[in-house]
Amino acid sequence: MRKKLLIALVIFLGVGIFAAAYAEGVKKDDVLFARYGLRGDGNTIYFHNMKRSPIIIPIGTEVKVISVSKEKIVVQRVDNSKQYKVLAFSDFWDKFFVRNRNEIGLESVSADKRTVVDNNQVVEGMTKQEVYLSKGCPAYIGYGVKSNIHPLEEVMKSDIWYYNSNSRMKDAVITFENGHVTGMVDRATKVKQKMDAIKEKNEKK
Numbered sequence: 666m667r668k669k670l671l672i673a674l675v676i677f678l679g680v681g682i683f684a685a686a687y688a689e690g691v692k693k694d695d696v697l698f699a700r701y702g703l704r705g706d707g708n709t710i711y712f713h714n715m716k717r718s719p720i721i722i723p724i725g726t727e728v729k730v731i732s733v734s735k736e737k738i739v740v741q742r743v744d745n746s747k748q749y750k751v752l753a754f755s756d757f758w759d760k761f762f763v764r765n766r767n768e769i770g771l772e773s774v775s776a777d778k779r780t781v782v783d784n785n786q787v788v789e790g791m792t793k794q795e796v797y798l799s800k801g802c803p804a805y806i807g808y809g810v811k812s813n814i815h816p817l818e819e820v821m822k823s824d825i826w827y828y829n830s831n832s833r834m835k836d837a838v839i840t841f842e843n844g845h846v847t848g849m850v851d852r853a854t855k856v857k858q859k860m861d862a863i864k865e866k867n868e869k870k
Contacts (some may be wrong), residue, residue, distance in 0.1 A: 690756060691738065695730040697762035699723065700769060701801040702785065703751075710751045710761075712813035713804035713829045716836045722749060724798065725766055753813060760802050760817045770794055787839055791846045793821055796839060803839075804829040 691697065702720035703710050710721070722728065728740040731748060738751040738758055751761055763769055774782055774795055781788055782799040791799075803826035806812050812820055820826075830836035837851040 691730050691733055691758045691762075693730055693732055695764075696743075697728050697730065697740070697758075697764060698766045698769065699726045699728065700759070700761055700763050701798050703749075703761060703801070705749060708747070708749045710749055710753075711832070712753045712802065712811075713832065714801040715804075715832060716828065716830045718831075724771070725769055727766075728762070757813075757816050760812075760820065769798070771798065774798065787837070787846060787849050789846050789848070793841060793844055796826070796846060797821075800828055800837075803827055 699722045701714075702724045703722040704714045704716070704718040705711070705721040706715075706718050708721075722740075722742060727743040728749075729743060731739040731741050733739075733755050735755055736752065738753070738755050738761075739748060740751065740762075741748045751758075753761065771779075771782070778788075778791060778795055781791070782795055785799050787796055787799060802817075802820060803812055805827035806815060806820050806823035807825060808827075810823075824841045826839045826841075827835055828837045828839070837849060839846060840848045
């Protein structure tokens with residue numbers, strides 16, 4: 666009898682924990698706000714926020730959840746009624762959206778960094794939060810480690826973020842120390858470094 670009661674208690678607690686976790690997720694008709702400028706191709710938003718794609722849902726834009734499945738969230742912009750598919754695990758919805766516009770944190774960005782954030786740029790000394798607001802969620806949070814299978818907390822713990830230009834090509838690598846940017850190498854810099862190296866090599870011949 667005790668064993669049966671114990672099993673029932675474990676099942677009850679398990680269901681309670683699952684329900685609590687599920688309640689934190691998003692559901693149809695929820696109203697959310699874009700955490701950063703979400704880039705997309707047509708009406709599709711991918712997890713790697715590619716630089717070559719235009720921003721189709723600007724930071725702070727209000728959206729309504731149309732449908733939710735494990736690997737996709739469909740939202741509708743409130744201002745123009747356009748619908749978009751966010752191809753990401755719905756459990757990680759908070760990497761893309763917030764429930765309250767005040768959670769975005771733009772007000773806490775210093776005046777000198779605000780212009781940088783508004784132009785989707787990164788400079789040394791920026792916090793991880795400021796980089797996230799500026800460039801969005803990185804495609805990778807380590808060499809070969811895709812961000813799409815990690816929650817926001819894990820992304821924020823990583824001290825190296827890789828951003829993509831398109832679905833395959835890296836655009837920038839940003840490193841952090843004590844939560845602040847200590848270095849950034851973008852693709853343009855890499856190309857210039859290679860060209861300079863070739864030029865220097867030819868001059869020595």
